[in-house]
Ligand SMILES: *[C@@H]1O[C@H](CO)[C@@H](O)[C@H](O)[C@H]1NC(C)=O
Ligand SMILES: *[C@@H]1O[C@H](CO)[C@@H](O)[C@H](O)[C@H]1NC(C)=O
Ligand SMILES: *[C@@H]1O[C@H](CO)[C@@H](O)[C@H](O)[C@H]1NC(C)=O
C-alpha cells in the first residue's frame with residue numbers, strides 16, 4: 001500500500017487474496033439507494049446524506065466528461081482525452097452503485113460499507129495471523145479502507161471525526177504558484193472530507209473490478225505528475241478532478257506534455273509547507289522527483305465472500321434515498 005503522506009488524512013485500500021478468508025460478523029444492515037451500509041447505527045442518516053451529496057457532486061464531472069473539449073481539470077489529472085469514457089463509466093457506476101464482480105470469477109456485488117467500531121466485526125487472514133479491521137483502522141489513523149476483491153469498504157472511527165462536506169465555493173479551490181507551476185498546498189484542504197473518502201473508496205471498487213489494479217498516490221502535485229495511465233488507477237486523481245469541477249476551480253498548473261525522456265520528471269521544488277517562504281525573485285532548487293507509484297500484486301479471485309447478505313440471516317432495512 002502506498003503511503004506517501006500522513007495517513008491520518010487519507011482513505012486507502014487493502015488487497016485481499018482468496019486465501020485471506022474474510023469474516024464479517026452478523027451486523028445490522030440498511031439499504032441506502034443502491035448501497036448497503038452495515039453497523040453504522042446512529043450514522044445511518046449521515047451515510048444516506050453523504051451518498052446523496054456524492055451522487056449530486058458527480059453530476060458536473062459526468063457532464064464535463066461528456067463534453068467535446070477537455071476541461072483544464074480533466075487534463076490536469078487524466079492528461080489524455082482517450083480515458084474520458086472510462087472515467088465517466090466509473091462515475092456512472094458509482095452513482096448507480098451497480099453490481100460488479102469484485103474480482104475475475106467472483107460473484108457480482110454492490111459495494112457494502114461497514115462502520116467498524118469494535119474488534120471482531122471484520123477480520124481476515126494475513127500470513128497465518130488473523131487481522132482485525134478495527135486494529136487496522138489504527139486507533140484513528142485511517143478514515144476508510146476498501147477491502148479489494150471483496151464487496152466491503154470499511155469505515156473507520158476516524159471518518160466520523162472529519163468534516164462531512166466542503167463548502168461549495170471556488171474560495172475552497174487550491175491556489176497555484178505560477179512561477180513554480182505547482183499547487184501551493186498538498187491537497188488536504190480540498191479532499192479531507194467524508195464525502196470524498198466515500199468517493200475514493202468507491203472508485204477503488206469499480207476500477208479494481210475492471211483493471212484488477214489500484215493505486216494510492218495522495219498529494220495533489222504528485223497526482224498532477226502521474227501519467228494518465230497511472231492516474232486511471234489512482235483513486236485520489238478521480239477525487240481531485242471531481243472536487244475541482246464541483247467547486248468550479250479554474251486555476252491549474254500547466255501539465256507537462258513533453259514526451260517521456262530527458263526532461264520528463266524534472267519538477268520544481270515540492271513546495272508544500274515551505275511555499276509561503278518563497279518569493280518570485282528567490283532562487284529555487286531543481287530536483288528530480290520520482291513519481292511514487294506502488295505496483296499492486298495481481299490476485300485471482302476471492303470466492304470466500306458471500307455477497308448475499310440475507311444468507312447470513314442479517315436484518316435488512318431500507319432508507320429512502322432522495
Ligand atoms: C460499470 O458497470 C458495468 C455493468 O453495469 C460493467 O460492465 C462495467 O465493467 C463497469 N465499469 C466500471 C469501470 O466500473
Ligand atoms: C522546508 O524545506 C527544508 C529544506 O528542503 C526542509 O528541511 C524542511 O523540513 C521544510 N519544512 C517543512 C515545514 O516542510
Ligand atoms: C525579493 O523581492 C522582495 C520584494 O518583493 C525584496 O524585499 C527582496 O529583497 C528581494 N530579494 C532578493 C534576493 O532580491
Ligand SMILES: *[C@@H]1O[C@H](CO)[C@@H](O)[C@H](O)[C@H]1NC(C)=O
Nearest residue numbers: 265287288289290291292293
Ligand atoms: C528513481 O527510481 C529509480 C527506480 O526505482 C531508482 O533507481 C532511482 O534511484 C530513483 N531516483 C531518484 C532520484 O530517487
